[in-house]
Amino acid sequence: MNRNYLNKINKAFDNAITNPGSILLSNDEQDFWDILEDVSFSAKLLIEIGTARGISTVLLTEVAEEIWTFDLQDYPIKKDIWNYFKISHKIYSYIIKDYLELATIISQVDFDAAFIDGNHNYDWIVCDTFLLERCGYILFHDYHLESVPRAIDRLIKRKGGEVFVKGKYAFWTNK
Ligand SMILES: C[S@@+](CC[C@H](N)C(=O)[O-])C[C@H]1O[C@@H](n2cnc3c(N)ncnc32)[C@H](O)[C@@H]1O
Helix, strand or coil, rough: CCCCHHHHHHHCCCCCCCCCCCCCCCHHHHHHHHHHHCCCEEEEEEECCCCCCHHHHHHHHCHHHHHHEEECCCCCCCHHHHHHCHHHHEEEEEEECCCCHHHHHHCCCCCCCEECCCCHHHHHHHHHHHHHHHEEEEECCCCCCCHHHHHHHHHHHHCCCEEEEEECEEECCCC
């Protein structure tokens, strides 16, 4: 797979990807597709933690029928980007006020995969994995940070499973 979404977004949205605060770099996109292809990833309902400008959400709509995406902050450009790709009908975007609100919503929903790209502090990743591990399939961004592999090690100690790594992405499953 090679969708090249990030270049399209940059062209249409005045270099939204390379603006300060953006996270997904264009040269990371192929790793994203490669890891999902390697593990034959697909989902009916995927939970995303860390929406930001909604760029990873765009990519995830290729592999998930529906996405519920959560963030503490609202970046209005995400709606323009999702409309541009005509995918808004697949996405439910929540601006949460705290972890309790996130936990309350997630505890009431059946989902079959997750993407964690919110707060990259170790304790936060561990808390996010507590909420999401029951689905058995979690993609993590920023595996190059010390906190992410450490949180995945802890997840494996608790729940078993294995991890596949490609660039900055890691995919954990215990199915
Ligand atoms: C690295 S950015 C996400 C980028 C996005 N996934 C993408 O690739 O386009 C991290 C986002 O997580 C949000 N965030 C930070 N802590 C969070 C938390 N505890 N729960 C949910 N979102 C959080 C931040 O506001 C920020 O927008």
